[in-house]
Amino acid sequence: MENLLYYVDSTIQQFSAQILHSGNDGRNYVVLSNTAFYPTGGGQPHDTGWLNDVEVVDVEKVDGEIRHYINGKLTLDEVTGKLNWQRRFDHMQQHTGQHILTAAFVELFGFATTSFHLGTGFVSIDLDTATITEEQLQQAEARANEIILENRPIETKWVTKDELAAYNLRKEVAVDEDIRLVIIPDYDYNGCGGTHPTSTGQVSLLKIMTTEKMKKQIRVHFVCGQRVLHELAMRKTVLTDVARQLSVPEEQAATALQKVMETAKATDKTLAEAQETLLQYEAQELLANAQQHIITAHFENRPIQTLQKLTRFITEQDTTAIALLTANNANKLQFVAARGQNVTVSMKNVANSVLPILNGKGGGNDALAQGGGEQTLAGAELLAHMVNALKQ
The missing domain is CATH 3.30.980.10 (Threonyl-trna Synthetase; Chain A, domain 2)
Incomplete structure (x- = not known):
């Protein structure tokens, strides 16, 4: 092994050698009389380069021989090897x-x-x-x-x-x-x-x-x-861009960004509180228009997490209420069913009765259940099925 060119002189970038034989084990390869191409081993990746004008894409030691995997074929007996020196x-x-x-x-x-x-x-x-x-x-x-x-x-x-x-x-x-x-x-x-x-x-x-x-x-x-x-x-480019957007010198970018993040967190908190307040008012409005303590409503592009919050606010404000909400989100029709603490009807049974209609999936318990599936019917039609399920 000590006579291999990559061991004799690791700075060799070009050499001449004879082709001892060639083969194909799923890829074309040649074995040389000697080589400066290092095969994968010891944590170090293989070299790449060229034999004449044919690209060497991989070098592996297989069955005691060093195989140079090439993109193409070599017809001459003698070749000039040239390493991709930047990689090596x-x-x-x-x-x-x-x-x-x-x-x-x-x-x-x-x-x-x-x-x-x-x-x-x-x-x-x-x-x-x-x-x-x-x-x-x-x-x-x-x-x-x-x-x-x-x-x-x-x-x-x-x-x-x-x-x-x-x-x-x-x-x-x-x-x-x-x-x-x-x-x-x-x-x-x-x-x-x-x-x-x-x-x-x-x-x-x-x-x-x-x-x-x-x-x-x-x-x-x-x-x-x-x-x-x-x-x-790379880091200089990123830092320069961040500093430019924050309108501060680069050495002040970290401090300025921290202030922006703190402001954003405070804004997010205030916005979340405002959204909760709006949902509370919306719950009151839905209850005011309800019939027989059953609240139904359909929405477009309203996340199921928001529907869950809204049903919670409804059933907290009226413990005898049942909230049935649906929404079209992307290509899905989703629903939430919730009951107040003074109601005994199972919301899980309501969900199980409508999920087959949607070819959907869902889960929950007797107090709160949710699910969704294909838009096989309109939201209002799904609500009607859910109301009927309450009577079963």
């Missing part, structure tokens, strides 16, 4: 940043990393700790960037299992042969099969973005290198 270098920055940050958490707090994920957005590590403070995150980030700024060399070395004892490894190596160490002298010694730049300075910068609790561990999301600039540019 990004992966090297993120992967090396992970080594550096992981080592920082171990060095400062003894928090081991249990898993690592390198995606197209944030990179993440899971730390073997149930809690972490903002101060600890800041200290680990500062230590990681200190190592990056020092531009320490990154060395790789192939060793045997017996030679491992000579190194202060961050964690045990999971393989017995083809053991490859990635070393940042006097800082981090780790078994790894991924690709890395030749010095820590090439990682450029590391920024922790967010954390989340994962059972008894903490997942830390971060970015390195060019991804930091992308995140900064």
Whole structure:
């Protein structure tokens, strides 16, 4: 394995090789005499690029051979491989940043990393700790960037299992042969099969973005290198737009937004109180026009939650009343049936009697039931069926 081009020199961007054989396992692939294309493994995604002018879309190690999956076919025996270097270098920055940050958490707090994920957005590590403070995150980030700024060399070395004892490894190596160490002298010694730049300075910068609790561990999301600039540019655009809309300088945007939110919450509360008052008056009006304590009404585009409130106000104001309300909402005909505390007729039975007409679903109890379904009839017709159900 140590003779593979991506291990011999991780900075190789173009190479020549012979096609040993080709095949199709659902996708066309070729196997080369040697390759600089890194196959998916160890948490690092595969490289992409081109063989001659044919696109390489995936690289996997299958049955001991490295398969280059291609969009098309290759007819020549010899090919020139060219890596999508932007993708590869990004992966090297993120992967090396992970080594550096992981080592920082171990060095400062003894928090081991249990898993690592390198995606197209944030990179993440899971730390073997149930809690972490903002101060600890800041200290680990500062230590990681200190190592990056020092531009320490990154060395790789192939060793045997017996030679491992000579190194202060961050964690045990999971393989017995083809053991490859990635070393940042006097800082981090780790078994790894991924690709890395030749010095820590090439990682450029590391920024922790967010954390989340994962059972008894903490997942830390971060970015390195060019991804930091992308995140900064995105946040700058958003912040500038927010500040513009609030008519304040960017550094005052957070305070101004908080005031807007507080005002909005107060307005929402006042509006909700006003709506409740209006519903109380509406309940009084419906009761005034009721016959035999049965209140019926149909509405257009009125949420079922509002109907439930209205029936509650009706039955609170008149404990001998029965409120039957319907509404057309989107493509559904919905209803609510409620009774005052001095009424014994079951509203659940009323709902069960009309739901089949609507091909609908509903629920509730003897005091309050609701449901809805297809608009198979007009609201007034549904109310008539509900009134008839009271007599059954």
